[in-house]
Amino acid sequence: MVLNICCHASVFTSPPSKTHLQTHLDTIMTDSNTKTETQVDAETKKETIETGDNEKNNIEAGDDEKKSTEKTTTTTADKDKKSTETAGENEMRAVVLNGFGGLKSVKIVKRPIISPSSLADGEVLIRVQLCGVSFQDVMVRQGVTEAPPKTPFILGFECAGVVEAVSDDVEGFKVGDRVVALPDHRAWAELVPVSAKYVYQVPETMPLQEAAAVTxxxxxxxxxxxxxxxxxxxxxxxxxxxxxxxxxxxxxxxxxxxxxxxxxxxxxxxxxxxxxxxxxxxxxxxxxxxxxxxxxxxxxxxxxxxxxxxxxxxxxxxxxxxxxxxxxxxxxxxxxxxxxxxxxxxxxxxxxxxxxxxxxxxxxxxxxxxxxxxxxxQPGGEERVRNVVQEVFRLWQSGVAKAHIDSTHALEDVTDAMTKMHERKNVGKLLLDLSMEPRPRPVTPAKSKKEEKEKDKDKGSVDKTGESTDKEEKSEKESKEGQEEEVEKSEEKKSEEKDDSLRI
Amino acid sequence: MVLNICCHASVFTSPPSKTHLQTHLDTIMTDSNTKTETQVDAETKKETIETGDNEKNNIEAGDDEKKSTEKTTTTTADKDKKSTETAGENEMRAVVLNGFGGLKSVKIVKRPIISPSSLADGEVLIRVQLCGVSFQDVMVRQGVTEAPPKTPFILGFECAGVVEAVSDDVEGFKVGDRVVALPDHRAWAELVPVSAKYVYQVPETMPLQEAAAVTxxxxxxxxxxxxxxxxxxxxxxxxxxxxxxxxxxxxxxxxxxxxxxxxxxxxxxxxxxxxxxxxxxxxxxxxxxxxxxxxxxxxxxxxxxxxxxxxxxxxxxxxxxxxxxxxxxxxxxxxxxxxxxxxxxxxxxxxxxxxxxxxxxxxxxxxxxxxxxxxxxQPGGEERVRNVVQEVFRLWQSGVAKAHIDSTHALEDVTDAMTKMHERKNVGKLLLDLSMEPRPRPVTPAKSKKEEKEKDKDKGSVDKTGESTDKEEKSEKESKEGQEEEVEKSEEKKSEEKDDSLRI
The missing domain is CATH 3.40.50.720 (NAD(P)-binding Rossmann-like Domain)
Structure with missing residues (x-):
């Protein structure tokens, strides 16, 4: 197999000598080494609001007994309380990716609000009401898209809301405009600064939810x-x-x-x-x-x-x-x-x-x-896309383009949406609605540390790889001072890929 | 260089294992071996009417002093007489390719006429008035198209004329219809049997010349x-x-x-x-x-x-x-x-x-x-093309599609048209008109055998390849019982390709 890959790779490196794909492969192969513990630490310690994903933390069957470090130290009732917690006056909620990997790398965090004065030239600040979730978000989470930002960063490529502020040099947008935007990452937050190049006026008759689902x-x-x-x-x-x-x-x-x-x-x-x-x-x-x-x-x-x-x-x-x-x-x-x-x-x-x-x-x-x-x-891309977005809005107005919404989730339930996408269970669009209350968590008794350790021992024989080599997760674990190391060891053992012995 | 080619070839043979291109490469590399002397002989002995290409036989400058075996034995005046010779009552003129190679492989021959009774199922017999010449004809002559027929065969992919006979099972065509056809080779003759699948009715208002140039x-x-x-x-x-x-x-x-x-x-x-x-x-x-x-x-x-x-x-x-x-x-x-x-x-x-x-x-x-x-x-190709031909005729009727005719040549002057195409000197379409008189040949004294031998000796030092390895031409030469062997030796020495040491 290795020989086969090498053979193809050598063909691949003939002209063009190095493509984006290769550059990216280099990137993802070194990314986990370059991420510092401090970065991860800063995200995971105090800012984190619980995502409502306890039972979704591992999509493979039989993994639902595993809990993250924090989760085992709090009761489910506590978590529900925390998950409905809203950001303070000078804070906003955002969906942050702490490191490339599984669902547990996705956290709802409180971030300082973005003030209009901090807007860069050409930017529009959007108070977000709705976000779109696409398969690309799952790919970004796993780090398999080309040239992703360094973690931690705010996830998301689609949002719809109302213009909160406009940079002085921006024309065509004013405070209060209803808009939809397609920024390059960082769309899933209460306030999102986006270059006006990627922001589109929503037609008067079009509800924001439709804009978020259709654009x-x-x-x-x-x-x-x-x-x-x-x-x-x-x-x-x-x-x-x-x-x-x-x-x-x-x-x-x-x-x-x-x-x-x-x-x-x-x-x-x-x-x-x-x-x-x-x-x-x-x-x-x-x-x-x-x-x-x-x-x-x-x-x-x-x-x-x-x-x-x-x-x-x-x-x-x-x-x-x-x-x-x-x-x-x-x-x-x-x-x-x-x-x-x-x-x-x-x-x-x-x-x-x-x-x-x-x-x-x-x-x-x-x-x-x-x-x-x-x-x-790519040069000219903004104009090409803007023209098509206008055409899409016309098609919506004429009844041809219709929103196909599978379900709408609270921001805190983002991992529900991502799981549904990953498992290819959605029919149509998955949306996040920032005004929605998170769904109530099922109350289950917290398992003792001892019980989990025993379960992990049993699983050892199933997990052929012996130990997890997911470096990002390892790095996170180390930052938590070695607590509950065993808990995460047997994660992802039931990958769909049977010959999957190489993981990072 | 050889190593480089091998390397690429090995890549090429990975899936798909063997493409048409490769099959074809095999074909052209073996074609000259499989052609029998008898085949060549039959074409070149009695049937041949001179093509008016004496001075065009070699497009490279400085080669015009070379003449073919036959040409040196007749005067130019004789040839002009012969070239205007029309086929007898039971004969028709056709442009035949005797072997893949240069212009001298292209001959006007007399062939028995095709009788309506010999039509195959689904065929239409066309009395041709005009033929189109395209770059593909030059490629066919050289044997660089995919899966060409075995030589000798009648050249040509386009003709326009009047329906002479129709096979019993053909619908949609009747004797006297003005048609244009795109057969797979064999279009350049006075009578051409073509499967009705590749024959198109010419609109009433459209002159045949326009149809030949436009279709x-x-x-x-x-x-x-x-x-x-x-x-x-x-x-x-x-x-x-x-x-x-x-x-x-x-x-x-x-x-x-x-x-x-x-x-x-x-x-x-x-x-x-x-x-x-x-x-x-x-x-x-x-x-x-x-x-x-x-x-x-x-x-x-x-x-x-x-x-x-x-x-x-x-x-x-x-x-x-x-x-x-x-x-x-x-x-x-x-x-x-x-x-x-x-x-x-x-x-x-x-x-x-x-x-x-x-x-x-x-x-x-x-x-x-x-x-x-x-x-x-390819399956469905006939319908796709037929629909487009109809659209083209509509575009002609509305004035959008216009004939761009470079020049029209007599059938006997086919090599003039091919040379113009090869040298990329035509602007627009090159046509053959079967009713045209061949152009008069310039009268030049025939060179003696001795003179030519001396010239060839001089050229020996210029021709780095030493001797021609063009097997098809060799085969033709052998069929002519070794006469004037030296005449053709130094042909094509001034190819545009400087590193061209491999020829077949």
Whole structure:
């Protein structure tokens, strides 16, 4: 396996000599070493408000008996009290990522409020009411996105609210405007300063919740369907993650085109909810390629793939002549709750590289799309996206673009939303509503330290890796002066990835 | 160099294990061995009518003193007489390729006429009036297209004429219909049987000459501009071979879209003729990448490339975010008058393979387009092309699609047209008109055998390769019983390719 990776890697390093992906791989492989204990400490000691994620701290079955250091020292009743605690007058709530990894790295913290005087040139300060949660947030948490900020930082790419203040040099926005914003991280807080380049006026008739649910997902969908794939009547489309917010937006836009056969791929549990939005439904756990062939023996005109990895190779072969394979995500990188280097490598290197001359022979096209890179890192991206957002708002006003909201959660319940996203259980958009009360925690008796130690011993034989090598978590543990070290040792042992022996 | 090629080849053979390109490379490397002398003999002995290409037989300067075996035994006056000779009652003229190679492999021969009774199921017999000549014909002659027929065969992909007979099972065509056809080879003859799948009714108001000039070039252009690139107002486009028939058709369609900046790449000699059709003009002999950057420092939205080879790598880097690189030809394979294995290998293997994940990061797309493969070898291709041809005829009727005719030649002057194409001197379409008289040949005294032998001795020191290894030509020579062997020895020594030591 190692030999195989090396072979591919050497191909990869021929021109272009070093891509973003590689730079990023370097980054994530060194990140945990560069993070200081002080950073982690500052986040976890006093500021932390409990997230309501006790029973969600580990998504693998059988792990719910584990508690974090703090949790074992307080009762559930205490925690509920703490989780509803609001920030003081000079404080605001924010969702902070303490280190790349699992759900327990996600904390609700109190931060000093951002004063209008601290706004940088070109910025707008938004008092946030709603936030969007997307699969990319799960990927950021795991540290598998390109060039993430150094932890700790505030998570989130989408928020909607009211303009609280405007930098002197900003035109087009005034205090009180209802806006939606797509900043580069740091959207999940009560007050968010965002460059005006990424802020959009919400139409008068549009509720903020609709803006929060529609803006990002339909912007992606519109670019995919109308500008990149250029889908026309009579065509056949394969749509991965058909049940997600973007997937449902793509379905709505394809319906508007009319006479498009949509083969949706989604987890079985979503099928009932979305079957009316697609022509055929395929279980994501099945042999998707074979199932698509059953309903479309001649192949398809477009594949919309947000998974990447091996799906790229298979998806290309499904295309009819003049077909286009559109890769707009790489969620296959995520398997277990925390990142696996092996899976990252597999996902990036197992994709067949394609010669343009092969595309010429096959009459096929491959198109990549990455909204975040376009919007935040590429010249002209802001204008392109702004034009599409305007178009999306028009489509909303005409009834074509509709909010597909799965559920709305309190900020303190952010890990509920992230878990639902990770487990691919959401149908449509997941939102955080900052005015919502956190859901009540189930009252369960706290387990004694002794009981847990015994359980961990039993688990030792199951955990083939022997000990956790998650350096970030280790670093956190060390900062807590060695308390309850055993508690976290057997985390993530039931990763979906069976050959996952390499973890960081 | 060999090591380098091997290295790339090994990468190429990883999945997909064997592409058409490779199959083809095998084919062309063995083709000359499998061709029998009898085949060549049959074509060259009695049937041959002289093509009017004496002075064009070698496009390199300084080669015009060489004559073929037959030519040295007849006077130019004799030849003119022969070249205007028409086929007898039971015979028809056809342009036959005797073996892959240079212009002298192209012969006008007399063939028995095709009788309606010999039509296969689904075929239409066309009495041809006009033929189109494209760059692909030059590539076929050299044997650098995929899976060409075994020589000898009739050349040509485009013809226009009147239906002479229709197979019983064919619907939609009747004797006397004016049609244009895009068969898979074998279009350049007085009578051509074509599967009805590749035959199109010419609109009543459309002269056949217009149909011959417009059909193929606008069909390609329409698919490129409107279906693959989906060019919209305000975009910027790089167009290689802007002066060719397809290039000029692309310009016309882009003009119809409006507000498109077109950076045309063409040989300097065409600039004056085409400057009104593009926004900027770049000399094809210059550093195209650098020149495009001068006029479009931010990059471009679309690159239309019909050259392939290294241009692919450079073209990709010119793209703006959300840009598309469209490869619709691989003419860089052709350099000298006959094929060079080294150049074929270079053109196919020097193209960087691209990972879909890189496209995802870059927000770019690569799309291949190959009309012949689509139309003749891919499911659904006939319908796709037929629909576009109908659209092209509508565009002609509305004045958007216009014939861009460079020149019209007699069938006997086919090598004039091929040379002009090869030297990239045509602006717009090259046509053959079967009713045209061949142009008069210049009267030059025939050189004596002795004179030529002496010249060849002198050339020996210039020709570094020592001796021709062009096996097909060798095979032809052997079939002519060793006459005048020396005459052809120093052919093609001034190839554009300086490191061209490998030839077949």
């Amino acid at each position: 990002q997902s339909y912007t992606v969908a519109y670019l995919l369907v109308n500008q990149l794939a250029n889908v026309t009547k009579g065509q056949t489309v394969v749509l991965h993650s058909a049940g997600g917010a973007v997937g449902q937006a793509v379905c709505a836009l394809l319906k508007e085109i009319g006479d498009v056969t949509v083969v949706g791929v989604a987890s079985k549990n979503k099928h009932e909810a979305i079957q009316s939005t697609v022509t055929h439904l395929i279980d994501r756990a099945s042999d998707v390629h074979a199932e698509v062939r059953k309903v479309c023996p001649d192949g398809v005109d477009v594949v919309f793939d947000c998974q990447g990895g091996e799906e790229c190779n298979r998806g290309y072969n499904l295309l009819k002549p003049l077909g286009r394979y559109i890769l707009f995500g790489s969620s296959s990188i995520v398997t277990g709750e925390t990142k696996s280097i092996l899976n990252v490598v597999k996902s990036w290197w197992q994709v067949d590289k394609v010669s343009p001359l092969r595309l010429y022979e096959d009459n096929k096209g491959i198109i990549g799309f990455n909204l975040r890179r376009l919007l935040h890192h | 193929q070039s606008y069909t390609v252009a329409y698919l490129l501009v409107n279906q693959l690139a989906n060019v919209t107002k305000g975009q910027t486009v790089v167009l290689h071979s802007a002066g060719g028939a397809v290039g000029q058709a692309v310009c016309a369609l882009l003009k119809e879209i409006g507000d498109v900046t077109v950076v045309g790449v063409a040989s300097k000699n065409k600039h004056e003729a085409i400057q009104s059709t593009v926004t900027h003009l770049i000399d094809r002999a210059s550093d195209v990448h650098a020149e495009v950057r001068k006029v479009c420092p931010d990059g471009v939205d679309v690159v239309f490339d019909c050259q392939g080879g290294e241009e692919c790598n450079r073209g990709y880097n010119l793209l703006k975010p959300l840009g598309r690189y469209i490869l619709f030809g691989s003419s860089s394979i052709v350099t000298g008058e006959t094929k060079s294995i080294l150049n074929v290998v270079k053109s196919w293997w020097q193209v960087d393979k691209v990972s879909p994940l890189r496209l995802y990061e870059d927000n770019k797309g690569i799309i291949g387009f190959n009309l012949r493969r689509l139309l003749h070898h």
